[in-house]
Amino acid sequence: MSKRYLSVAAVLGLTVAGLGATSATAATTTSTASGQASVSASYANYAGSPAEAKANKAFFEAVVKAVAEKRAANPGAKSVTVTYDASGAPTFAQQIANSTSIWNAAVSNVKLQEGSSGASFEYREGDDPRGSYASTDGHGSGYIFLDYAQNQQYDSTRVTTHETGHVLGLPDTYDGPCSQLMSGGGPGPSCTNPQPDANERAQVNQLWANGLAKALHKVNKG
Numbered sequence: 001m002s003k004r005y006l007s008v009a010a011v012l013g014l015t016v017a018g019l020g021a022t023s024a025t026a027a028t029t030t031s032t033a034s035g036q037a038s039v040s041a042s043y044a045n046y047a048g049s050p051a052e053a054k055a056n057k058a059f060f061e062a063v064v065k066a067v068a069e070k071r072a073a074n075p076g077a078k079s080v081t082v083t084y085d086a087s088g089a090p091t092f093a094q095q096i097a098n099s100t101s102i103w104n105a106a107v108s109n110v111k112l113q114e115g116s117s118g119a120s121f122e123y124r125e126g127d128d129p130r131g132s133y134a135s136t137d138g139h140g141s142g143y144i145f146l147d148y149a150q151n152q153q154y155d156s157t158r159v160t161t162h163e164t165g166h167v168l169g170l171p172d173t174y175d176g177p178c179s180q181l182m183s184g185g186g187p188g189p190s191c192t193n194p195q196p197d198a199n200e201r202a203q204v205n206q207l208w209a210n211g212l213a214k215a216l217h218k219v220n221k222g
Contacts, residue, residue, distance in 0.1 A: 055134075056134075056166050056169075056170070056171045056172065057169075057171075058136055059134050059135070059136040059142055059166050059167060060166070060167065060168065060169035060207070060211070061211075062136040062142055063082060063120045063121060063136075063142060063167055064169075064208075064211050064212055064215045065215055066120040067080060067081075067082055067120055067212065067215075068212060068215035068216045070118065071212075071216060072216060072220060080109060080110045080111065080208060080212055081110070081111050081112075081113050082110060082111070082112050082113070082120050082121075082167065082168075083112075083113050083114070083115045083117075083118055083119045083120055084096075084112060084113070084114060084115075084119050084120065084121050084122060084123065084167075085114070085115070085116050085119035085121075085122040085123070086114055086122070086123045087116060087122075088122055088123055088124040088125065088143075089123035089124055089125040089144075089146055090125075091125050091146075091148070092123065092125055092146050092151070092156065092160060095146075095151075095156045095157045095159075095160040096114075096123055096160055097114075098157045098160070098161070098194065099112075099157065099160040099161040099164045099194070100112045100113075100114065100164075102157075102161050102194055102195060102196075103161065103164060103165075103168065103196075103204075106195070106196050106201045106204075107168070107201055107204045107205050107208070108205060109204070109205045109208040109209050109212075110168065110204065110205075110208040110212075112164070120142070121136075121142040121143055121144065121167055122142075122143045122144075123143065123144050123145075123146060123160075124143050124144070124145045124146070125145070125146045125147075125148065126145070126147070126148065127147065127148050127149065128145060128147045130147070131147045131149075131150040132144070132145055132146050132147045132150050132151070132159050132160075132163055133145050133163070134163050134166040134167060142167070144160075144163045144164065144166075144167070146159065146160060146163070153189055154185055154189050155189075155191070155192035155193075155194065157192075157194040158181070158191070158192055158193060158194040159184075160194075161181060161194045161195075161196075162181055162182060162184050165181055165182055165196065165200070165204075168204045168207070168208070169203070169204060169207035169208070169211065170182050170196075170200055170203060170204060172184055173186075174186040178191035178193050179193060179197050180196075180197055180199075180200065181193065181194065181195060181196040181197065181200055182196075182200060
């Protein structure tokens with residue numbers, strides 16, 4: 001059975017974009033005799049929807065707006081930097097660091113940087129039957145939620161880097177091959193590729209060149 005990462009279109013008034021399905025059986029975690037967690041999860045197939053595509057775009061636009069406002073206040077800045085706060089997801093500190101390194105090496109028009117002050121988004125962790133997802137209120141107060149069970153079933157660095165791809169403006173491509181980072185869980189748990197492909201890298205560079213320019217123009221017009 002094909003297994004996908006999970007997401008929902010809206011949660012408590014927040015816009016949410018993730019890696020999978022609008023419906024799923026609950027993921028369950030039980031303890032084995034050795035004390036290790038055993039995960040059993042079954043996720044429904046998902047082919048994408050206009051609502052989820054809108055959610056992806058909303059997250060990106062919220063982050064771009066937040067970055068543009070900071071840049072307008074400091075016009076001498078030489079590079080576009082998106083700051084994130086990882087303190088809410090200590091279990092995934094290494095995966096978040098890996099994701100940052102991957103994206104910073106892959107694209108040139110925007111850089112990710114950890115920092116608790118003035119962060120444009122944050123990472124959180126916990127148990128959620130929806131799996132991992134990206135969420136925003138539309139005003140730059142976004143977060144990426146990393147689900148424990150899903151990150152045991154799928155390659156955790158791929159999950160984290162995929163979700164961070166939403167922050168950078170990329171939509172899901174569930175039917176794509178494993179070589180596409182944004183295909184998420186579409187290729188199945190055996191896919192461990194955490195790298196964006198050439199098209200995904202080019203798309204992020206284009207989005208941040210054009211999107212930030214438009215946001216700056218709007219901010220400067222007041």
